[in-house]
Amino acid sequence: MTSSLLLPLLGGALIGLSASLLLLANGRVAGISGVVGSLLAPVRGDIAWRVLFFGGLVTGGLLLAWLRPASFAAPVSLSAGGVALLVAAGLLVGFGSRLGNGCTSGHGVCGISRGSARSIAATLTFMATGILTVFLARHVF
Amino acid sequence: MRPNISAFLSGLLFALGLGLSGMTDPANVLGFLDIVGDWDFRLAFVMGGAIAVHAALRPLIHKRERPLFAAKFPAFSASGVDRKLLVGAGLFGVGWGLGGYCPGPALTSLATGATQLLVFVPTMFAGMYLAQVLQARPNASAGTPSLGATSAP
Numbered sequence: 001m002t003s004s005l006l007l008p009l010l011g012g013a014l015i016g017l018s019a020s021l022l023l024l025a026n027g028r029v030a031g032i033s034g035v036v037g038s039l040l041a042p043v044r045g046d047i048a049w050r051v052l053f054f055g056g057l058v059t060g061g062l063l064l065a066w067l068r069p070a071s072f073a074a075p076v077s078l079s080a081g082g083v084a085l086l087v088a089a090g091l092l093v094g095f096g097s098r099l100g101n102g103c104t105s106g107h108g109v110c111g112i113s114r115g116s117a118r119s120i121a122a123t124l125t126f127m128a129t130g131i132l133t134v135f136l137a138r139h140v141f
Numbered sequence: 142m143r144p145n146i147s148a149f150l151s152g153l154l155f156a157l158g159l160g161l162s163g164m165t166d167p168a169n170v171l172g173f174l175d176i177v178g179d180w181d182f183r184l185a186f187v188m189g190g191a192i193a194v195h196a197a198l199r200p201l202i203h204k205r206e207r208p209l210f211a212a213k214f215p216a217f218s219a220s221g222v223d224r225k226l227l228v229g230a231g232l233f234g235v236g237w238g239l240g241g242y243c244p245g246p247a248l249t250s251l252a253t254g255a256t257q258l259l260v261f262v263p264t265m266f267a268g269m270y271l272a273q274v275l276q277a278r279p280n281a282s283a284g285t286p287s288l289g290a291t292s293a294p
Binding site for chain 2: 005008009012017021022024026032036049050053054061062072076078083085092100116127130132133135139
């Protein structure tokens with residue numbers, strides 16, 4: 001049990017370090033939806049670091065896929081229903097994270113770390129609707 | 142170290158953290174959200190570990206007058222808890238519970254080229270774009286700060 005908790009803790013610590021590095025060096029909050037979403041309405045002089053952060057994420061993904069492929073879910077052949085579900089999920093995640101000004105990283109990690117009431121409220125809300133959605137999907141329908 | 146290198150390294154560290162912690166496998170995420178099923182609480186330690194490290198380092202960082210490569214530290218929305226925040230977070234949670242992906246893990250997993258990400262990531266960007274267009278309309282919720290470059294959660 002202790003060993004199965006070690007990786008989540010270590011991974012979490014790396015995420016905390018990453019957020020600290022971005023704040024210290026770039027003066028930015030490591031909220032993924034904000035960092036990457038702002039590229040959809042790019043502001044001159046505020047593009048390069050966002051693209052580079054995105055590039056770092058993808059490069060990290062490539063490293064993991066090479067060294068530790070078990071980190072990821074296996075590719076699946078999607079049924080029509082599976083595609084519809086993922087489209088709905090993607091639209092909601094994208095729309096909701098921009099409307100609510102943050103996602104798991106921005107509100108859940110960075111916001112809570114500085115004791116922001118907005119972020120605590122947002123995190124409790126998306127945890128609650130996430131739990132409710134999984135409950136309905138797995139135990140009701 | 143230059144600002145773009147630090148941004149790249151931060152993204153890289155973030156992705157490795159997500160991968161090691163198990164966040165990049167939606168089965169873990171859905172197991173964590175399934176509190177009445179066979180609850181897999183391990184992912185709570187991801188957020189716990191991240192918050193512990195960032196909360197400890199943040200005050201030290203803020204002892205500086207300014208960041209290493211930027212003019213100032215971020216300014217935060219003073220609007221308090223409002224309906225837009227809660228509706229957005231609520232919808233985000235529903236999507237998270239449906240697919241098991243939030244933005245960071247989805248973008249990190251893109252590198253695998255798995256079919257599910259080739260569907261999820263473009264639609265996630267479409268959803269982000271839709272929210273931005275909606276909020277950029279001149280009559281959209283007056284008095285609420287827009288999602289500009291300086292806005293942060």
